[in-house]
Amino acid sequence: MQKNLSIKLAIIGFVTLLLLIPLGMIADKISERSQFLTRAKQDVSQSWTGQQTVMTAMVVFPYEVNRETTLVDKVSQKKTLHISKLAKRRFLIPDNIKINAQITNDIRHKGIYKIPVYTTRLDISGQINTDSWQAMLKEIKNEAHGGRLGRPYITTTVSDPRGINSIPTLMWQDKKIPFQPGSKLLENNKGLHAYLPEMPPISDKPAADISTGSLSEPIKFTFQLELRGMEAISFIPVGQAAKVQASSTWPHPQFIGEFLPASRNISQDGYRANWKITSFASNISDKITQCENRVCQPLFTSDFGIKHIEAVDIYLQSERSVKYSMLFIGLSFISFFIFEVIMKLPIHPIQYTLVGFAIAIFYLLLISLSEHIAFLLAYLVASLACTGLLLSYLRYVLAGFKQAFAFAALLLLLYTALYIIISAEDLALVMGALLTFVCLAIVMFTTRNIDWYQVGEQLNSKHNAALAAKEEP
Incomplete structure (x- = not known):
């Protein structure tokens, strides 16, 4: 049935x-x-630029260490003292770093596809405590054992340097110093650097006095970076305390990376976001120490930022x-x-x-x-x-x-x-x-x-x- x-x-x-x-x-x-669509984005990135990650900014102290080695002749048993040079470096990060990113969005076409791109103006400023500078020089002098101290330089990395629209100028205290291509970091040479003026003399105060602080004015620096990118921009602000502010007319931001904004305002007219990060949260000191020892991946992967997306494509x-x-x-x-x-x-x-x-x-x-x-x-x-x-x-x-x-x-x-x-x-x-x-x-x-x-x-x-x-x- x-x-x-x-x-x-x-x-x-x-x-x-x-x-x-x-x-x-x-x-x-x-x-x-x-x-x-993904291939179209890749094609546009080849002629425009891709996603950008900016690390700002730290001072590099290159120096040489004299290493003594005793060589013994196997026949005569005669001992010879051999002195070799070992190149080393130390990084000094700012006590405070501020980044203000003003992002202007645009559209590029690849066939039938519309690819969102951007141009951003980065206003970067920071300051370094004079005592931190003097303490760093003392440590290097004690370790070098008569080795040569190189000229320090400030460095920043950019994941795609093709996006740098203009040659930036570093304002170091009251001096203007043009940046040069390349970060001069073996682990990531994409970026720019600027050699600093003559180093301040090493203070005769003992280290204990230096640690208590001084009344001298901090070293201040600023520079602007105009940067082109596509879809996302991220930051690695190396500093004991970092403040990042980003604003754009893009209505659909996605906040990515290790840190979310402390405050944000999103509307159809765009967004504004602010980050406040301390060294306790970022563990930046340990990452800098690792990078001095040629292990820079933890530092270069500790980024955060914004991705401009279509809410639902x-x-x-x-x-x-x-x-x-x-x-x-x-x-x-x-x-x-x-x-x-x-x-x-x-x-x-x-x-x-x-x-x-x-x-x-x-x-x-x-x-x-x-x-x-x-x-x-x-x-x-x-x-x-x-x-x-x-x-x-x-x-x-x-x-x-x-x-x-x-x-x-x-x-x-x-x-x-x-x-x-x-x-x-x-x-x-x-x-x-x-x-x-x-x-x-x-x-x-x-x-x-x-x-x-x-x-x-x-x-x-x-x-x-x-x-x-x-x-x-």
């Missing part, structure tokens, strides 16, 4: 699974187009919509089956398949149109086109315009709900779960009075009647 009903449901289930093939192909196409929206495709097709097939049961309309599996393909083609239309027009307009055109196609087709399948219009209206309502879900940045999952729950509740409420055993008997009677008709001469 229930055999024909089970066969019918099995066929509908098979058709549903069969539609996973075109849906999977469409999902692969969306992923492929997304990869094209067209490929992510399309990908989210495809994830709900089986829900659409399932609800459509359930509606068909309910019409078939209530109105006693025989709907062939091929008709189920054609309706499923019509719903699946919506996602292909959506991704192809959204690459050329606004996503909302592309979504509207694709949904109206597919709904209109089903309306004109189902008026014959459902034996009436009224039933076809009701189905088309339901489909448009689902498309509206889907757009709200895929446009949500943070609530997409909960909204999708609620939509699924509501749809299930509607189906259960609509079919609550259906006697499925009677439906099976009716299908069995129709099947027997069709067989009897064939056997008649």
Whole structure:
């Protein structure tokens, strides 16, 4: 009695699974187009610049250490004292460092793709305690054992120096010093450096007096850096205390890296963010010590900053919509089956398949149109086109315009709900779960009075009647 009903449901289930093939192909196409966008960004970065990471700023003290080695002749056993030179360096970080980044955004085109880029003006200032300077020189002098002290220089690194728009000038106390290319760091030579004026003389005060501080004015420095980049900018402010302020007209920032802003203000007109970081939080002293010993990775990877993103880009929206495709097709097939049961309309599996393909083609239309027009307009055109196609087709399948219009209206309502879900940045999952729950509740409420055993008997009677008709001469 229930055999024909089970066969019918099995066929509908098979058709549903069969539609996973075109849906999977469409999902692969969306992923492929997304990869094209990534390649377009890479092409733009080759001629513009890529993401930028700026480390500012520290003083490098190069020096040589005399190393004495006693050599013994194997034959005469004569001892010879050999003195070799060992190049070393010490880093002195500012007591305070401030970075003010004013970011101007722009768009570059690569084929049909729009790539966001930026130009930023970095105002960098800091100060070094004179006692810290004197203590550093004393330590180097004690270690050098008569070795030569090199000329100190201030250095900063930039991940992509091609983005430096103009030659910056260092203002060291009251002296202007032009920067030179290269950071002069073996671990990362991308950046710029400036040799400092003659070092202050080493104080005769004992180290204990130096540690208590002095009344001398700190060493102050400032410089400006105009930098081009793409998508993201990060900072590594080496200092005992660092303050970073960034502002832009981009409305969708994503804060990345080791530290989040202490305060931020985000609106459709842009954002402003402020960071306050101490050496206790950044552990900068240990990282500097490691870098002096040629292990600089912990220092160069301790960055934080901003990434300029699209809140929900067209490929992510399309990908989210495809994830709900089986829900659409399932609800459509359930509606068909309910019409078939209530109105006693025989709907062939091929008709189920054609309706499923019509719903699946919506996602292909959506991704192809959204690459050329606004996503909302592309979504509207694709949904109206597919709904209109089903309306004109189902008026014959459902034996009436009224039933076809009701189905088309339901489909448009689902498309509206889907757009709200895929446009949500943070609530997409909960909204999708609620939509699924509501749809299930509607189906259960609509079919609550259906006697499925009677439906099976009716299908069995129709099947027997069709067989009897064939056997008649």
